[in-house]
Amino acid sequence: MNETLQVMQQHRSVRSYQDKPIPAEVLDSVLDAAWKGPTSINGQQVSLVVVTDPARRKRIAEIAGGQPWIAQAPVFVAVVMDFHKTELGAREAGEEQVIHNSVEAFAVGAVDAGIALGRLMIAAQAAGLGVVPIGGIRRDPQAMITLLELPSLTFPLVGVAIGYTDQDSELKPRLPRASFVHRETYQADALPALIAEYDRTLTQYWQAIGRGDGLPWSANTAKFYQQVYFPQVAPAARAQGFGFDL
Numbered sequence: 075m076n077e078t079l080q081v082m083q084q085h086r087s088v089r090s091y092q093d094k095p096i097p098a099e100v101l102d103s104v105l106d107a108a109w110k111g112p113t114s115i116n117g118q119q120v121s122l123v124v125v126t127d128p129a130r131r132k133r134i135a136e137i138a139g140g141q142p143w144i145a146q147a148p149v150f151v152a153v154v155m156d157f158h159k160t161e162l163g164a165r166e167a168g169e170e171q172v173i174h175n176s177v178e179a180f181a182v183g184a185v186d187a188g189i190a191l192g193r194l195m196i197a198a199q200a201a202g203l204g205v206v207p208i209g210g211i212r213r214d215p216q217a218m219i220t221l222l223e224l225p226s227l228t229f230p231l232v233g234v235a236i237g238y239t240d241q242d243s244e245l246k247p248r249l250p251r252a253s254f255v256h257r258e259t260y261q262a263d264a265l266p267a268l269i270a271e272y273d274r275t276l277t278q279y280w281q282a283i284g285r286g287d288g289l290p291w292s293a294n295t296a297k298f299y300q301q302v303y304f305p306q307v308a309p310a311a312r313a314q315g316f317g318f319d320l
Protein backbone atom coordinates (compact mmCIF):
# COMPACT_ATOMS: atom_id res chain seq x y z
CA MET A 75 0.00 0.00 0.00
CA ASN A 76 1.42 3.41 -0.88
CA GLU A 77 2.06 6.09 1.72
CA THR A 78 -1.03 8.19 0.92
CA LEU A 79 -3.34 5.20 1.30
CA GLN A 80 -1.60 4.20 4.53
CA VAL A 81 -2.19 7.67 5.99
CA MET A 82 -5.86 7.44 5.02
CA GLN A 83 -6.26 3.98 6.57
CA GLN A 84 -4.76 5.24 9.83
CA HIS A 85 -7.21 8.12 10.32
CA ARG A 86 -8.26 8.87 13.88
CA SER A 87 -9.35 12.10 15.53
CA VAL A 88 -6.80 13.44 18.02
CA ARG A 89 -7.95 15.36 21.10
CA SER A 90 -4.62 15.91 22.87
CA TYR A 91 -1.93 18.22 21.49
CA GLN A 92 1.62 19.32 22.32
CA ASP A 93 2.34 22.98 22.95
CA LYS A 94 4.42 23.17 19.78
CA PRO A 95 3.87 25.49 16.81
CA ILE A 96 3.50 24.21 13.26
CA PRO A 97 6.28 25.56 10.99
CA ALA A 98 4.89 28.06 8.47
CA GLU A 99 5.94 26.03 5.43
CA VAL A 100 4.27 22.89 6.79
CA LEU A 101 1.03 24.75 7.50
CA ASP A 102 1.13 26.39 4.07
CA SER A 103 1.47 23.01 2.34
CA VAL A 104 -1.57 21.74 4.29
CA LEU A 105 -3.62 24.81 3.33
CA ASP A 106 -2.51 24.50 -0.30
CA ALA A 107 -3.84 20.93 -0.39
CA ALA A 108 -7.33 22.34 0.22
CA TRP A 109 -6.82 25.34 -2.05
CA LYS A 110 -5.96 23.05 -4.98
CA GLY A 111 -9.04 20.87 -4.50
CA PRO A 112 -11.93 20.64 -6.95
CA THR A 113 -15.10 22.72 -6.52
CA SER A 114 -18.55 22.61 -8.03
CA ILE A 115 -18.68 24.59 -11.34
CA ASN A 116 -15.21 25.90 -10.39
CA GLY A 117 -17.16 28.35 -8.23
CA GLN A 118 -14.60 28.04 -5.42
CA GLN A 119 -17.33 28.84 -2.90
CA VAL A 120 -15.12 27.94 0.06
CA SER A 121 -12.74 30.07 2.12
CA LEU A 122 -10.51 29.10 5.01
CA VAL A 123 -9.99 31.28 8.06
CA VAL A 124 -6.80 30.22 9.82
CA VAL A 125 -6.81 31.02 13.52
CA THR A 126 -3.61 30.83 15.57
CA ASP A 127 -4.29 33.58 18.13
CA PRO A 128 -4.64 31.78 21.51
CA ALA A 129 -7.46 34.03 22.77
CA ARG A 130 -9.46 33.48 19.60
CA ARG A 131 -8.90 29.70 19.75
CA LYS A 132 -10.04 29.72 23.37
CA ARG A 133 -13.21 31.53 22.32
CA ILE A 134 -13.84 28.98 19.55
CA ALA A 135 -13.41 26.19 22.12
CA GLU A 136 -16.19 27.85 24.16
CA ILE A 137 -18.45 28.44 21.16
CA ALA A 138 -18.11 24.75 20.27
CA GLY A 139 -19.56 23.84 23.67
CA GLY A 140 -16.35 23.44 25.66
CA GLN A 141 -13.85 21.52 23.53
CA PRO A 142 -10.42 22.10 25.15
CA TRP A 143 -8.46 20.53 22.26
CA ILE A 144 -9.38 23.56 20.10
CA ALA A 145 -7.57 25.87 22.53
CA GLN A 146 -4.71 23.37 22.90
CA ALA A 147 -3.90 22.75 19.23
CA PRO A 148 -1.83 25.62 17.75
CA VAL A 149 -3.99 26.01 14.63
CA PHE A 150 -7.72 26.06 14.00
CA VAL A 151 -8.94 26.29 10.42
CA ALA A 152 -12.55 27.31 9.87
CA VAL A 153 -13.97 26.03 6.58
CA VAL A 154 -16.41 28.68 5.41
CA MET A 155 -19.05 28.29 2.70
CA ASP A 156 -18.54 31.41 0.61
CA PHE A 157 -21.19 32.76 -1.75
CA HIS A 158 -19.89 36.27 -1.04
CA LYS A 159 -17.00 35.83 -3.49
CA THR A 160 -19.30 34.33 -6.12
CA GLU A 161 -21.75 37.22 -5.73
CA LEU A 162 -18.92 39.69 -6.39
CA GLY A 163 -18.12 37.67 -9.52
CA ALA A 164 -21.75 37.67 -10.66
CA ARG A 165 -21.92 41.44 -10.16
CA GLU A 166 -18.71 41.83 -12.12
CA ALA A 167 -20.44 39.94 -14.93
CA GLY A 168 -23.43 42.30 -14.65
CA GLU A 169 -25.76 39.57 -13.29
CA GLU A 170 -27.65 39.00 -10.07
CA GLN A 171 -26.78 35.92 -7.98
CA VAL A 172 -29.82 34.00 -6.71
CA ILE A 173 -28.38 30.55 -5.89
CA HIS A 174 -28.05 31.50 -2.20
CA ASN A 175 -31.85 31.61 -1.97
CA SER A 176 -31.99 27.85 -2.50
CA VAL A 177 -31.06 24.87 -0.38
CA GLU A 178 -28.99 23.90 -3.45
CA ALA A 179 -26.44 26.47 -2.27
CA PHE A 180 -26.09 24.58 1.02
CA ALA A 181 -25.69 21.29 -0.90
CA VAL A 182 -22.98 22.79 -3.13
CA GLY A 183 -21.25 24.62 -0.30
CA ALA A 184 -21.35 21.68 2.10
CA VAL A 185 -19.94 19.26 -0.47
CA ASP A 186 -17.15 21.65 -1.41
CA ALA A 187 -16.39 22.42 2.26
CA GLY A 188 -16.27 18.68 2.94
CA ILE A 189 -13.76 18.19 0.14
CA ALA A 190 -11.62 21.01 1.56
CA LEU A 191 -11.87 19.55 5.07
CA GLY A 192 -10.87 16.10 3.84
CA ARG A 193 -7.89 17.44 1.97
CA LEU A 194 -6.76 19.50 4.99
CA MET A 195 -6.92 16.44 7.21
CA ILE A 196 -5.08 14.09 4.87
CA ALA A 197 -2.37 16.66 4.14
CA ALA A 198 -1.92 17.39 7.85
CA GLN A 199 -1.75 13.71 8.75
CA ALA A 200 0.71 13.09 5.91
CA ALA A 201 2.87 15.85 7.42
CA GLY A 202 2.89 14.01 10.77
CA LEU A 203 0.24 16.18 12.44
CA GLY A 204 -2.88 15.19 14.34
CA VAL A 205 -6.33 16.56 13.47
CA VAL A 206 -9.86 16.68 14.78
CA PRO A 207 -12.71 17.98 12.65
CA ILE A 208 -15.02 20.35 14.52
CA GLY A 209 -18.71 20.64 13.62
CA GLY A 210 -19.27 22.12 17.06
CA ILE A 211 -18.77 25.62 15.62
CA ARG A 212 -22.36 25.35 14.31
CA ARG A 213 -23.58 25.26 17.91
CA ASP A 214 -23.50 29.07 17.83
CA PRO A 215 -22.84 30.10 14.22
CA GLN A 216 -23.57 33.76 14.91
CA ALA A 217 -20.78 33.89 17.49
CA MET A 218 -18.37 32.40 14.92
CA ILE A 219 -19.56 34.87 12.28
CA THR A 220 -18.89 37.77 14.66
CA LEU A 221 -15.53 36.37 15.85
CA LEU A 222 -14.20 35.75 12.33
CA GLU A 223 -15.87 38.89 10.88
CA LEU A 224 -17.54 36.86 8.17
CA PRO A 225 -19.43 38.89 5.53
CA SER A 226 -22.99 38.22 4.32
CA LEU A 227 -23.49 35.12 2.15
CA THR A 228 -20.81 33.22 4.03
CA PHE A 229 -21.33 30.54 6.68
CA PRO A 230 -18.95 28.65 9.01
CA LEU A 231 -19.84 25.03 8.24
CA VAL A 232 -17.03 23.15 9.94
CA GLY A 233 -13.48 23.52 11.19
CA VAL A 234 -10.44 21.46 12.04
CA ALA A 235 -7.96 21.69 14.90
CA ILE A 236 -4.42 20.78 13.81
CA GLY A 237 -1.25 20.21 15.83
CA TYR A 238 1.40 17.78 16.98
CA THR A 239 -0.21 14.86 18.79
CA ASP A 240 0.42 14.49 22.51
CA GLN A 241 -1.69 11.46 23.43
CA ASP A 242 -2.68 9.48 20.38
CA SER A 243 -6.14 7.99 19.88
CA GLU A 244 -7.13 4.44 19.03
CA LEU A 245 -8.57 3.71 15.58
CA LYS A 246 -12.35 3.60 15.91
CA PRO A 247 -14.09 0.67 14.19
CA ARG A 248 -16.68 1.47 11.52
CA LEU A 249 -20.02 -0.02 10.64
CA PRO A 250 -19.45 -3.23 8.65
CA ARG A 251 -18.23 -2.48 5.13
CA ALA A 252 -21.34 -4.10 3.59
CA SER A 253 -23.47 -1.35 5.16
CA PHE A 254 -21.29 1.26 3.42
CA VAL A 255 -20.34 -0.21 0.05
CA HIS A 256 -23.45 -1.32 -1.84
CA ARG A 257 -23.08 -3.17 -5.13
CA GLU A 258 -25.31 -2.07 -8.02
CA THR A 259 -28.32 -1.27 -5.82
CA TYR A 260 -28.82 -0.26 -2.19
CA GLN A 261 -28.98 -3.35 0.04
CA ALA A 262 -31.47 -2.28 2.69
CA ASP A 263 -32.43 -5.76 3.92
CA ALA A 264 -28.96 -6.48 5.27
CA LEU A 265 -28.81 -3.37 7.45
CA PRO A 266 -30.52 -4.36 10.74
CA ALA A 267 -28.14 -7.31 11.32
CA LEU A 268 -25.10 -5.21 10.37
CA ILE A 269 -26.15 -2.44 12.76
CA ALA A 270 -26.67 -4.94 15.60
CA GLU A 271 -23.21 -6.38 14.87
CA TYR A 272 -21.65 -2.91 15.00
CA ASP A 273 -23.40 -2.03 18.26
CA ARG A 274 -21.61 -5.03 19.79
CA THR A 275 -18.27 -4.13 18.16
CA LEU A 276 -18.41 -0.54 19.37
CA THR A 277 -19.41 -1.57 22.90
CA GLN A 278 -16.34 -3.85 23.02
CA TYR A 279 -14.18 -1.00 21.67
CA TRP A 280 -15.34 1.39 24.42
CA GLN A 281 -14.64 -1.28 27.05
CA ALA A 282 -11.17 -1.95 25.60
CA ILE A 283 -10.18 1.73 25.80
CA GLY A 284 -11.69 2.19 29.27
CA ARG A 285 -14.52 4.50 28.21
CA GLY A 286 -17.35 3.41 30.47
CA ASP A 287 -19.56 6.21 29.11
CA GLY A 288 -19.27 5.07 25.46
CA LEU A 289 -22.62 4.22 23.86
CA PRO A 290 -23.44 1.68 21.14
CA TRP A 291 -23.80 3.33 17.69
CA SER A 292 -27.62 3.13 17.67
CA ALA A 293 -27.99 4.83 21.05
CA ASN A 294 -25.34 7.45 20.34
CA THR A 295 -26.82 8.36 16.98
CA ALA A 296 -30.31 8.51 18.49
CA LYS A 297 -29.03 10.77 21.28
CA PHE A 298 -28.08 13.35 18.66
CA TYR A 299 -30.74 12.84 16.04
CA GLN A 300 -33.77 12.78 18.34
CA GLN A 301 -33.55 16.58 18.14
CA VAL A 302 -32.16 19.28 15.87
CA TYR A 303 -29.00 19.55 17.94
CA PHE A 304 -27.75 22.82 16.41
CA PRO A 305 -31.01 24.79 16.06
CA GLN A 306 -29.18 28.10 15.49
CA VAL A 307 -27.97 27.06 12.01
CA ALA A 308 -31.13 28.01 10.10
CA PRO A 309 -31.69 31.43 11.76
CA ALA A 310 -28.00 32.35 11.51
CA ALA A 311 -27.91 31.29 7.84
CA ARG A 312 -31.02 33.40 7.13
CA ALA A 313 -29.38 36.38 8.86
CA GLN A 314 -26.36 35.88 6.55
CA GLY A 315 -28.65 36.19 3.52
CA PHE A 316 -29.32 32.52 2.72
CA GLY A 317 -32.82 31.33 1.79
CA PHE A 318 -34.21 27.83 1.67
CA ASP A 319 -36.50 28.01 -1.37
CA LEU A 320 -39.15 29.66 0.81
Ligand SMILES: Cc1cc2nc3c(=O)[nH]c(=O)nc-3n(C[C@H](O)[C@H](O)[C@H](O)COP(=O)(O)O)c2cc1C
Nearest residue numbers: 085086087138141206207208209210211232243246
Ligand atom coordinates in the same frame (compact mmCIF):
# COMPACT_ATOMS: atom_id res chain seq x y z
C1 LIG B 1 -17.90 17.06 10.06
C2 LIG B 1 -17.39 16.52 11.36
C3 LIG B 1 -17.59 17.22 12.53
C4 LIG B 1 -17.06 16.77 13.73
N1 LIG B 1 -17.19 17.52 14.87
C5 LIG B 1 -16.53 17.16 15.98
C6 LIG B 1 -16.50 18.04 17.10
O1 LIG B 1 -17.08 19.12 17.11
N2 LIG B 1 -15.78 17.64 18.18
C7 LIG B 1 -15.10 16.46 18.22
O2 LIG B 1 -14.45 16.18 19.23
N3 LIG B 1 -15.12 15.60 17.17
C8 LIG B 1 -15.81 15.94 16.06
N4 LIG B 1 -15.80 15.12 14.96
C9 LIG B 1 -15.05 13.85 15.01
C10 LIG B 1 -15.98 12.61 15.04
O3 LIG B 1 -16.52 12.47 16.32
C11 LIG B 1 -15.11 11.42 14.64
O4 LIG B 1 -14.66 11.58 13.32
C12 LIG B 1 -15.88 10.09 14.76
O5 LIG B 1 -16.24 9.82 16.09
C13 LIG B 1 -15.01 8.93 14.26
O6 LIG B 1 -13.81 8.87 15.03
P1 LIG B 1 -12.39 9.00 14.36
O7 LIG B 1 -12.34 10.29 13.58
O8 LIG B 1 -11.41 9.00 15.49
O9 LIG B 1 -12.22 7.84 13.46
C14 LIG B 1 -16.36 15.54 13.77
C15 LIG B 1 -16.20 14.81 12.58
C16 LIG B 1 -16.68 15.29 11.40
C17 LIG B 1 -16.43 14.52 10.13
